[in-house]
Amino acid sequence: MQENKPIIYLDNAATSWPKPPAVLEAMERSMKESAANPGRGSHAMAVKASRVLFETRKRLARLFGAKNPNDIAFALNTTHALNLAIQGLLKPGDHVVATTLEHNSVRRPLEALKRRFGIDVTYVSADARGILNIEEIDAAIMGKTRLLAVTHSSNLFGSIAPVGEIGEITRKRGVKLLVDAAQSAGVLPIDVGSMGIDLLAFPGHKGLMGPQGTGGLFIHPDLELEPLMQGGTGSKSEAPEQPLVRPDRYEAGTQNTVGLAGLSEGVNYVLKETPEAIHKKEQQLTFELMAGLQEIEGITLLGPELGADRTAIVSFLVEGIDPSEMAFVLDQQFGIAVRAGFHCTPLGHETAGTYETGAVRASPGYFTEKSDIVSMVEAVKEISQALGKSGR
The missing domain is CATH 3.90.1150.10 (Aspartate Aminotransferase, domain 1)
Incomplete structure (x- = not known):
């Protein structure tokens, strides 16, 4: 590429670029004014950092139709969120239905649990253009099926899965629905309630127009997962086990306050547009x-x-x-x-x-x-x- 020649960026499925100016401004402001540990101290800067995180949760909840912002746990990216969902839910003997459109962020955790715990996995095939057959998905569900995992939009084909119809099936069959929204969050309308989504994994750095190193997982209020990590939360510090309260249970360690400040403005931009x-x-x-x-x-x-x-x-x-x-x-x-x-x-x-x-x-x-x-x-x-x- 010639030096100083403007780039034509057509790799938004990996990371969106450029970002809205407000995203950059919020990150700089956060670094200058609220870069303390959220939820850890009672001093003014720590409280301000906590407010940044809660505002981000509120905007994400509004975007995804979640009633309680605390049902959204922050993650490093979609991969992190998917691992929390898959490893936190499944037990030995469980059966999972997935599709041949899944990213390795779904397939590899499933295959790892298959080797480690003996879970059973069925992959429903899409056609040559990346289109799923609802009847084949329904037919793949059996008595021990615990989870159905589906990508909302294929990162290879661009095809869009009928998540609402799939949600009707999983609700009827008593199966939990995990949706990989890596290519759809911020681009396609998502309402976790009406679509029957129990777990929604999403990135901050793609359609939500935030920075890399951000993302999250919506967890249905009736669903409890085993934490992917154990550690400091700033709450129930006297207890030897991870607290049950959300979102602390799923967010061990210091959060990416600066990045999440940027994500907040990216989500706000999406909400306005x-x-x-x-x-x-x-x-x-x-x-x-x-x-x-x-x-x-x-x-x-x-x-x-x-x-x-x-x-x-x-x-x-x-x-x-x-x-x-x-x-x-x-x-x-x-x-x-x-x-x-x-x-x-x-x-x-x-x-x-x-x-x-x-x-x-x-x-x-x-x-x-x-x-x-x-x-x-x-x-x-x-x-x-x-x-x-x-x-x-």
Whole structure:
């Protein structure tokens, strides 16, 4: 990439960028004014830090339809939150239903518990475009099924799972529903109550427009998990065991006050703009990118067809060009940031038939311009003509 050339950032599925100015301002203000330990001291700065965290919880609860902000436990990221949910809920002998769209943040904890405790896991297959069949999900549930884990939107296909319909099934069958909202929080409307979600894992650094190192887990008030970590909480310090009170039970150690101050403003931005408006804009950019790419000879697009509802993820292959080479040239010669490889979802690539190659993933965001999409299409066309099957 040429020095000082502006970057065209199309890797928002990994981390959104840029952030709203208020996010940066809040983090700087927190570092200057409220960087003490929240919930640990009674002095003014510690109290101010605690208020920052509670305001963040309140905004998250409002966004996700949670009645009690204390039912939201902060985490480092979605992976951390998913591990808390999975390892905190499941016991030896339990059965879990998941899908072939799951990220390794779901699959690996499940497989680890399978080896360690002998839990049983059934993976329901999506079709080649990443679409799940509700009837197959229902049929996979059995008497000992404890949990159904599903990604709200695939980070490879951009397909959107019918979480509300799945929630109706799990409520009827007495199964807990864990939703991985890594690609949907802040982008798609989520109401944990009406959708029947018992556990919602979300990142702060993607659609919520906060910094890295932030995220969380909504835990249904009737559900108790074993803490993933034990340690200092600032409450019930005389007790040898982790306190039962929320959110302290799930938040051992000092919290990332500065990062969560930024997350608070990111969530506030999303609340003002609304997930519906954000999704509409991002989807239009996605459709324009798909329309342009599919005109290029040798291109194969993954996921739902053009015009179908999806999140802002466009994964593709170009005949004759390794995805990693495509991503490298886009970055170095055109200043366009995308991601290539397996995107931590090998089961998804098996489903797509791309397990041997991986794919290139471009993911527009709310701050992406139409001109960025035009530049991306032109760059891929130029590269495919120069390096593709007919150009080598």
